Amino acid sequence: xxxxxxxxxxxxxxxxxxxxxxxxxxxxxxxxxxxxxxxxxxxxxxxxxxxxxxxxxxxxxxxxxxxxxxxxxxxxxxxxxxxxxxxxxxxxxxxxxxxxxxxxxxxxxxxxxxxxxxxxxxxxxxxxxxxxxxxxxxxxxxxxxxxxxxxxxxxxxxxxxxxxxxxxxxxxxxxxxxxxxxxxxxxxxxxxxxxxxxxxxxxxxxxxxxxxxxxxxxxxxxxxxxxxxxxxxxxxxxxxxx
Amino acid sequence: xxxxxxxxxxxxxxxxxxxxxxxxxxxxxxxxxxxxxxxxxxxxxxxxxxxxxxxxxxxxxxxxxxxxxxxxxxxxxxxxxxxxxxxxxxxxxxxxxxxxxxxxxxxxxxxxxxxxxxxxxxxxxxxxxxxxxxxxxxxxxxxxxxxxxxxxxxxxxxxxxxxxxxxxxxxxxxxxxxxxxxxxxxxxxxxxxxxxxxxxxxxxxxxxxxxxxxxxxxxxxxxxxxxxxxxxxxxxxxxxxxxxxxxxxxxxxxxxxxxxxxxxxxxxxxxxxxxxxxxxxxxxxxxxxxxxxxxxxxxxxxxxxxxxxxxxxxxxxxxxxxxxxxxxxxxxxxxxxxxxxxxxxxxxxxxxxxxxxxxxxxxxxxxxxxxxxxxxxxxxxxxxxxxxxxxxxxxxxxxxxxxxxxxxxx
Numbered sequence: 001x002x003x004x005x006x007x008x009x010x011x012x013x014x015x016x017x018x019x020x021x022x023x024x025x026x027x028x029x030x031x032x033x034x035x036x037x038x039x040x041x042x043x044x045x046x047x048x049x050x051x052x053x054x055x056x057x058x059x060x061x062x063x064x065x066x067x068x069x070x071x072x073x074x075x076x077x078x079x080x081x082x083x084x085x086x087x088x089x090x091x092x093x094x095x096x097x098x099x100x101x102x103x104x105x106x107x108x109x110x111x112x113x114x115x116x117x118x119x120x121x122x123x124x125x126x127x128x129x130x131x132x133x134x135x136x137x138x139x140x141x142x143x144x145x146x147x148x149x150x151x152x153x154x155x156x157x158x159x160x161x162x163x164x165x166x167x168x169x170x171x172x173x174x175x176x177x178x179x180x181x182x183x184x185x186x187x188x189x190x191x192x193x194x195x196x197x198x199x200x201x202x203x204x205x206x207x208x209x210x211x212x213x214x215x216x217x218x219x220x221x222x223x224x225x226x227x228x229x230x231x232x233x234x235x236x237x238x239x240x241x242x
Numbered sequence: 243x244x245x246x247x248x249x250x251x252x253x254x255x256x257x258x259x260x261x262x263x264x265x266x267x268x269x270x271x272x273x274x275x276x277x278x279x280x281x282x283x284x285x286x287x288x289x290x291x292x293x294x295x296x297x298x299x300x301x302x303x304x305x306x307x308x309x310x311x312x313x314x315x316x317x318x319x320x321x322x323x324x325x326x327x328x329x330x331x332x333x334x335x336x337x338x339x340x341x342x343x344x345x346x347x348x349x350x351x352x353x354x355x356x357x358x359x360x361x362x363x364x365x366x367x368x369x370x371x372x373x374x375x376x377x378x379x380x381x382x383x384x385x386x387x388x389x390x391x392x393x394x395x396x397x398x399x400x401x402x403x404x405x406x407x408x409x410x411x412x413x414x415x416x417x418x419x420x421x422x423x424x425x426x427x428x429x430x431x432x433x434x435x436x437x438x439x440x441x442x443x444x445x446x447x448x449x450x451x452x453x454x455x456x457x458x459x460x461x462x463x464x465x466x467x468x469x470x471x472x473x474x475x476x477x478x479x480x481x482x483x484x485x486x487x488x489x490x491x492x493x494x495x496x497x498x499x500x501x502x503x504x505x506x507x508x509x510x511x512x513x514x515x516x517x518x519x520x521x522x523x524x525x526x527x528x529x530x531x532x533x534x535x536x537x538x539x540x541x542x543x544x545x546x547x548x549x550x551x552x553x554x555x556x557x558x559x560x561x562x563x564x565x566x567x568x569x570x571x572x573x574x575x576x577x578x579x580x581x582x583x584x585x586x587x588x589x590x591x592x593x594x595x596x597x598x599x600x601x602x603x604x605x606x607x608x609x610x611x612x613x614x615x616x617x618x619x620x621x622x623x624x625x626x627x628x629x630x631x632x633x634x635x636x637x638x639x640x641x642x643x644x645x646x647x648x649x650x651x652x
Contacts, residue, residue, distance in 0.1 A: 058565060058646050079569045086567020097562045097649065101258050113247050114567040158566065 004067070005165055005197055006032035006055065011064035011074075013050050013220075024050040025061070026220040032166075032199065037192040039200045039208035039228075042217035049170075051217060052201045056089055056168045057081045069165050086114050090159025094171035096151040098143045104130060104154045105139040111162045129157040133187060149180035156187060166197045173207055185210045245579070248572070252580040255552075256587075263584060266548045269541025270588025270628065273534045274621045275596045280530035281617040282600025284523045290609035291519050301344075301476045302380055303486055303511040305336075305493065307469040310510050310518070325506050326497065327469035330460055335496050336472065342488040345475040347376040350459050350468060357409055357452060358425040364412045368450045370426055372459020380473035388420045388435030395455040402458075403431035406449035407439035426452060429462050442608060486511075538624065541588070542632040549581050549636035560640050561648025574641035581633025582626055589625030593618055 013025040024047045032038055042048035053059035054066060057073055060081070066074040073084055091097075098107045108126040117125070130139055133153040143151050152172060159167050169188065173181030189210060192198050200211055208214050212231030216223040227235065256263045304310075308322050333348035340346070350372035357364045377383070378390055390404055403424055410419050419433045431454060440448035454462075476485035486509060499506050510518075553560070560573055597618075601611045 053646055056565075058649075079571070082564065082567050082569045085565060091565055093649070097558070097565070099559055099562060101254070110563070111566045114563075114569075114572065116244070162567075 004031050005034045005036075005069060006030065007065075007067040008055075009065045009067075011051070011054060011061045011066060013047070013054065013059070014062045023220055025054075027064070028217075028220075028222055030215065030222065030225075032197065034165075034197055035192070035195055036213060037189075037198045037200075037211045037231075038213045038215060039202060039211035040215050040217060041202060041205075041208050042223075043203060046217045047220040048201055048203075048217045052168065052170055052199075055166075055199065056091060057084045082114075086111055087162060088165045090156075090162065090164040090167045092152070092155050092159050092167060092169035092172045094174040096143070096148075096155045096175070098151060098154055098158075100143055103140045103142050104135060104146065104157075107143070107154055108158045108161050111158060115162060125161055126157075129161040130154070132160065133157045147180075148176050149183055152176060152180075152184050153187070156184075156191075160191070160196075166199055167191065169198065169200045171202055171204075172200065173204075174202075181207075245575070248576050248579045249583070251576055252583045255580060256583065259552075262548065263587075266545055267541075267584050267588030267591070269537065269544045270585050270625060271592040271595065273537030273541050274589045274592025274625065275599070276537060277530045277534035278593050278596025278614070278617055278621055279600040279603075280526060281614045282597050282612060283603050284526055285612045285614045286601060286604030286609035287607065288516075288519060288523065289612050290604075290607070291516070300382075300512075301479055301482055302382075303474055303476070303482075303489075303509055303514075305472040305474070305489065306508050306510075309508045310515055322508075327467070328472070328497075328507060330456065330465065330470055332493070332496050333470050333472050336489065336493050339496070340474075340489050340492045342477065342481060342485045343474050344477045345376040345379040345473075347374050347380040347473045348456060349373050349377065349471040349473060350456055350463075351471065352459075352463060352468070355426055357413060359413045359423065362413050364409065364450075368409065368452070370459070371451060371453045372456035372463075373453050374456055377453065377473075380475050384438040385435050386438040387418075388433070390435050391453065391455050396457045399458045399461055400455055401429065401431045402434045403452045403454055404435040404437065405433055405452045406437050406447075408447050408449040409452055410436055424452065427462070431458075482511075538628055541585075542628045545581055545584060545629065546632040546636060549577065549633055550639070552580075553577065553636050553640040556640075557643060557648050557651040560643050561645050561651065564643070564645035565649055570641040573643075574637045577637035577640045578630065578633050581637065582629035585625040585629035585633075586622065589621050593621050 008028055008030040011025055011028040011030075012023070015022040015024055026047075028047075028051060040048050040051060050059070054061055057068070057076075058081075060076070061074050064074065065072060068084065068088060071084070073081065076084065085091075098104075099110070102110075105123070105126050108129050109122045112122040112125060127136070127139065130136055133156050135150060135153050135157065138146060138150060138154075141150075143154070146154065152175075156167075159169075167188070172188070173184055176184060185207065188198055188200070192212075198211075200207065202208055209228060209230065211228055212234055213225070214228050215225045305328065307325050307328055330348060330350065337346050337348070351369055352371075353369045354366055355368050355370055356366040357368050371377075373391060374396065375390065375392055378385070385404070386407075388404070391400075391402065394400070395402055403426075405419065405424065409424070413419070413424065414422060414433075419436060422433050423430050424433055425431075431452070437449065442448065474485065474489055476482040490505060490509060493507060494505060497506050563573060564570075597613055600614075605611065
């Protein structure tokens with residue numbers, strides 16, 4: 001319990017569209033610990049995007065409780081959620097979602113601006129984050145001057161810069177070729193080894209294989225929650241070490 | 243989030259959309275330009291007029307047959323023309339009988355004269371005045387060389403003249419004019435004094451005249467067909483109104499104005515003249531205000547339109563900002579500041595262009611250069627108001643965007 005970074009209890013999400021009522025999530029219970037590397041899988045329409053939005057504090061559940069780092073975020077208002085997103089969550093999107101007119105450094109600096117840090121400190125942290133993803137010589141480039149892989153690295157640097165509790169990656173390799181995708185997955189792996197908690201939302205088995213735990217969603221419910229081969233290997237190694 | 247960051251974001255956005263920003267703010271420029279240009283011009287004209295009027299001296303008022311400024315039609319001009327002239331005799335009686343004044347100067351003018359010496363001649367745009375010693379006090383004039391007309395000159399009908407600097411420059415460029423002779427309408431006068439130069443005011447020289455003792459003037463030019471000006475200085479500011487009342491009462495009885503009839507003469511002072519100028523320029527101000535109001539309204543609607551387009555275009559950006567932690571308020575202020583900056587830039591350009599244009603026109607009319615600070619401030623405040631009023635709805639729309647939908651927007 002003490003390690004529960006994320007604790008979802010009976011999460012339901014209902015959309016009412018005109019006369020139709022759509023149950024996107026029908027009672028999801030999920031606990032995620034610190035330093036886990038977890039993949040959430042499911043076909044489209046399964047509710048995995050809705051779950052990701054709720055975990056990412058972009059949306060609130062219709063019923064159920066969500067504790068993030070011990071805080072009940074399911075009852076927060078929009079501004080409080082904005083603050084949680086700013087401090088606790090680092091988003092990595094399929095389409096990168098960088099500000100097109102701003103250079104890499106400014107994109108990475110952005111969360112720190114909303115946090116209210118003074119400029120000198122922001123620049124220092126943003127430079128460090130870009131250095132950590134291997135883009136120290138691309139800081140003044142705008143997104144359209146960068147390759148897809150580099151853009152995703154900028155996005156990861158932006159996600160990391162505020163030192164969040166979780167990195168939430170939504171199909172992070174969806175817009176990348178296989179080789180670049182592998183590089184990005186490698187980077188996420190390294191971040192996990194450095195102690196970051198990583199949640200990947202994907203529909204690709206190969207990508208999910210990188211994670212240590214795979215949660216499958218179908219029809220708004222958790223279908224399965226198992227350790228991946230990698231995860232098993234990791235824990236076996238730990239046991240051997242012990 | 244600090245406002246300085248929001249301002250720099252707004253500037254960046256505008257820089258990225260230069261042409262659109264320029265087109266949008268041009269409406270504001272026109273609106274602000276029109277009012278500032280008119281106000282600058284009017285202030286310049288007014289400063290010129292007031293500068294000219296201040297020569298009347300403080301606490302001084304004038305009595306004349308005609309009003310100082312006439313804005314009326316032919317009918318009202320005839321009304322003044324049919325009045326009986328104010329004669330030197332009437333002036334002298336007023337001086338005797340009026341009780342509440344400090345100085346009174348009766349003045350008799352003839353215009354469009356050419357002055358001559360044996361060697362040189364001026365253009366025929368000089369004027370001659372017959373005056374009394376009190377002229378100096380009542381008109382705030384200073385003698386630079388020589389002396390002014392005295393009571394003795396009046397008694398003796400002396401053929402002496404005190405001249406303005408233009409006369410010196412034209413007729414006595416290289417000699418001391420004091421003691422020299424000057425010829426006006428075939429009569430010869432000895433120059434006894436020279437006035438300090440006053441320079442031009444309002445496109446006209448203030449130094450193109452010669453003054454004689456009024457008795458000499460009446461002898462040479464006759465007593466008829468001219469109406470005197472009477473300049474009166476009240477004993478002090480407090481007694482000004484009483485002094486005017488006293489003069490009006492006494493002069494009415496001298497001129498035989500019946501009770502219930504209007505005065506058969508005009509009284510005016512610096513203040514009343516300035517009031518008349520203001521009264522006249524008021525309508526220009528209303529007109530400019532109205533044009534500006536319409537222009538700013540149109541510009542404001544244009545700004546609202548472009549801001550709405552901008553919010554739609556930047557839906558994704560708003561989604562990104564919100565996803566990484568921007569609060570609704572930050573987004574609201576960001577777009578509001580953008581609208582206000584757009585308006586303020588337009589306002590500043592309009593103010594600069596307006597002041598330059600207004601002053602160029604004013605300089606053409608020989609008015610001094612002025613900056614209408616009050617209107618500059620009003621202009622900037624109005625621009626901010628336009629930005630806020632027309633920017634608030636688009637900004638609100640941006641702030642209320644749902645981050646999930648905004649992120650998904652393509």
